Amino acid sequence: MEKRDFSEISDTCKWESPDYEPWFPVSEKSNPLTRDIDKSSPNHIVRLLAACDAQMFQKDTGTTYQRLFSDSVVLTMLEVARTVEQILRDPEDSLVVLSGCGTSGRLAFLMASCFNRALRDRQQNTVYSYIIAGGDRALLTSLEASEDDPKLGMLTLEKLCEGKRRVLFIGISCGLSAPFVAGQLDFCLKHPDIYTPVLVGFNPVTQAREETMPGYSLTFREVVQRMEEQRGQRAFIINPAVGPEAISGSSRMKGGSATKILLETILAAAHTAAFTNTHVTRRVLLDMMRGYERVYSVTYSHSDQIATLLQTAGLSLQCGGRVCYLSWGSLGLVGLIDASECIPTFGADYEDIRGFISGGYQDMDNIEGDLTSLGSQFCIAHEDFVSLVLPTLSDRDTVLLLYTCHDDVGDVEKMVHRVREKTSNLHSLYHGLEGDTAVDSIGLLCSSVLNITWPSSSTVHMQWELSSKLVLNAVSTGSHVLKGKIYRNHMVDLQVTNSKLYHRAIHILQKLSGVSLTQCEEALLKAIYHVEQLPEDITSAGVTTHTLTASRRNRVVPLALVCLLIGCSLSEAESRLESHPVVRDAVEACLTSSQHLTSSAGDQNSTNH
Ligand code: F1P
DSSP states (O other): OOOOOHHHHHHHHHTTSTTSSTTSOGGGSOOGGGTTGGGOOHHHHHHHHHHHHHGGGOOOOSSSOOOTTOHHHHHHHHHHHHHHHHHHHSOTTEEEEEEESTHHHHHHHHHHHHHHHHHHHTTOOOOEEEEETTOGGGGTSOOGGGGGOHHHHHHHHHHHTTTOSEEEEEEEOTTSOOHHHHHHHHHHHHOTTTEEEEEEOSSOGGGSOOSBOTTOSOBHHHHHHHHHHTBTTTBEEEOOOOOOOSSTTOTTTHHHHHHHHHHHHHHHHHHHHHHHTOOOOHHHHHHHHHHHHHHHHHHHTTHHHHHHHHHHHHHHHHTTOOEEEEEOTTHHHHHHHHHHHHHHHHOOOTTTEEEEETTTHHHHOOTTOOOGGGOGGGOOBHHHIIIIIGGGOOTTSEEEEEEETTSOHHHHHHHHHHHHTTOSOEEEEEEEETTOOOOOTTGGGSSEEEEEEEOOOTTHHHHHHHHHHHHHHHHHHHHHHHTTOEETTEETTOOOOSHHHHHHHHHHHHHHHOSOHHHHHHHHHHHHHTOSSOOHHHHTSOHHHHHHHHTTOSSHHHHHHHHHHHTOOHHHHHHHHHHOOSHHHHHHHHHHHTTOTTTTTTOGGGSOO
16 A cells, blocks of 8 residues: 655645645635646656645535535535426526636536436426526637626627526535636526526635726626625525646636535436435435545546556657547547547647547537537547548557447447557546456456446446546646646646736736736736837736737747846746747746746735735
C-alpha cells in the first residue's frame, strides 16, 4: 500500500480556513494541493487530481461550508426530486429545463438528453429541455460572451417555455456568477405561478457574484438573496462546496463532475419513484451519491494507466501532434465536451484535442440538429474523422478509443484496423460489466489499455460517463500542463472572453506580479488594445467592449504579465514571448530576471490587495 503523504492531507483542508485567499469565492481560489502541479510528473499529476477530486466527497467538517453529503444539501435535493417526481406523474404541459453556460450548459444538454431517452424507452412523453448560452454551437466550441447577457438568458427561457403550465427551472452556474443564468432565475421569481427556480452551484450564497450586470438592475448576489427569501417553497438552492479546482477557476473539472452527480441523483431518484409508485427518500439519494463516490475510487485505482495516457497525449501536444477521442454511445458526448473545453481553458486550437462520436449528430440529438455546415470544427462523426483526420494521422498523434460492452464491438474493431494502418499510438478506455468474458481483441492492437469493470446497475451508463469524464479531464488538463500552459496552478494564457474571465485575468496578474489591481488592469488593457498608452476612450469603455476586443487577440495575459514583471514596452514583451514560446518558461524567465521570484510569485499573503 502506498505511504500516506501527510503534507497533502493538511493541504486538503487549508482552503477552508477563513484566511485563505478570503477575497475569492471557493470556485476561484487556488488549490493548495496543486501549487506545484506545473512541475510534476505524469504520475504525480494524476495523484494531485485524485486528491482534488476527493475533496468533492469530503464530509461536513463543521466549518463554514456545507458539503455534498450535508443534511441541508440532501434535504434540498429531496425537495427538488419530489417536484420532478410530481411532474413525471402528471407531465401534461410541464417542463424541466436545465440551463447553463459553457461546461454547465453542455452538462445540461447531456443530462436532458439522457433522461429524455429514459422516458422514450418507457414510451412516456419527454419533459426535459436544455438551454446553453450561445445556442447549440456552444456545445462544441467556446462562445463565452453570451454568458454575460442576463436579458438573453431570460428571453431564451421565456420562448422555450411558451404555453407551459408548470416549469421546474434548473439554472447551473458553478461560480454563482453567470449573468445569463441570473436573468433566468430572476424571471422565474417574477412568475411563481408557472416557474420554480433551482440554482445549482458550488459557492456559499454570500460568495455569489456582486458585480453589476450589463443592462440589468440586479447583481447575481441580489437574485440569490431573493431566492433565499422564497427558499424551500418556491425556490431552491443547491450549493455545496467542493473545494477549489486543480487549475484555478477551471470549473469544468470538479464543478462539472459535482453538477452531474447532484442532478443525475435527483433525476434518477425521481424517475425510480415515479415509475415504481414509491417516493424519493433521503436514503435513495445518499446511496446514489455514494455510488458516485465509488466511481471516483474505482477510476483512480487505475492511476498508472491514466498517467500513461496523459503522458502520451502530452507528448503529442508538445510536438505539434493531435489528440483524438473516438467514442461510441453516450461516452461520445463526454469526449466532445472535454475536447471543446480545451479551446477556452488552454487557448488550444480545436484540432489539438478533438472528439468524434460514432453516429455524429444523430447520436447527439441536439435541438438545432446537424451543424456540420458551420465548418470543419463542427464535423464530429467518425466518418468525418476518417475523411478529415485519418489521411494525415501519424505516430505524433494520439488516438484514444472510448467504448463500453454495450457498444458494437465489431464497429470499434473496424475503426481500430483503419487507425492502426496510420499509427500505433492508439489507446483504449473500455467499461465492462462484472462477469463480462469478451475476448479482448481490440486491446491487443492498442499500445495501452484501460479496462474498468463495474457491477451491473440501472444507472451504470451514468457511472461510465463520470468515470470517463474524470479520465479525460485528467488527460486534457495533464497534457496541457506538460505542454507548459500552466504556471503554478494558474492557466496564464487564458482567453479573456467574458467579464468573469476578465476579472480572473486581472487577479492572476496581480498574484504573479505583486503590483496593485489598478496597475494590472491597465497592463491588461494595453495588451488587449495593443497600445503603450491608454487613451480616454479605452479607459472609459465597459468590460464588454474590452472582452470583445480581447476575443480577437492572442496571449494578452502573458503579454501584460511580462510588461508588469520587466517594466518593459509591449513590443519588448512580444519579443521576449517569442523567444519563449512555452508560456510557463516565459513567466519563469521574467520572474528570474526581475528577481520577483522570492515573494510575489504566489505567496498569497503578501499580495497587495
Ligand atoms: C460557466 C463557464 C465555464 C467555463 C469558463 C467560463 O461557468 O462558461 O463553464 O469553463 O470558466 O464560465 P459557471 O457559470 O458554471 O460558473
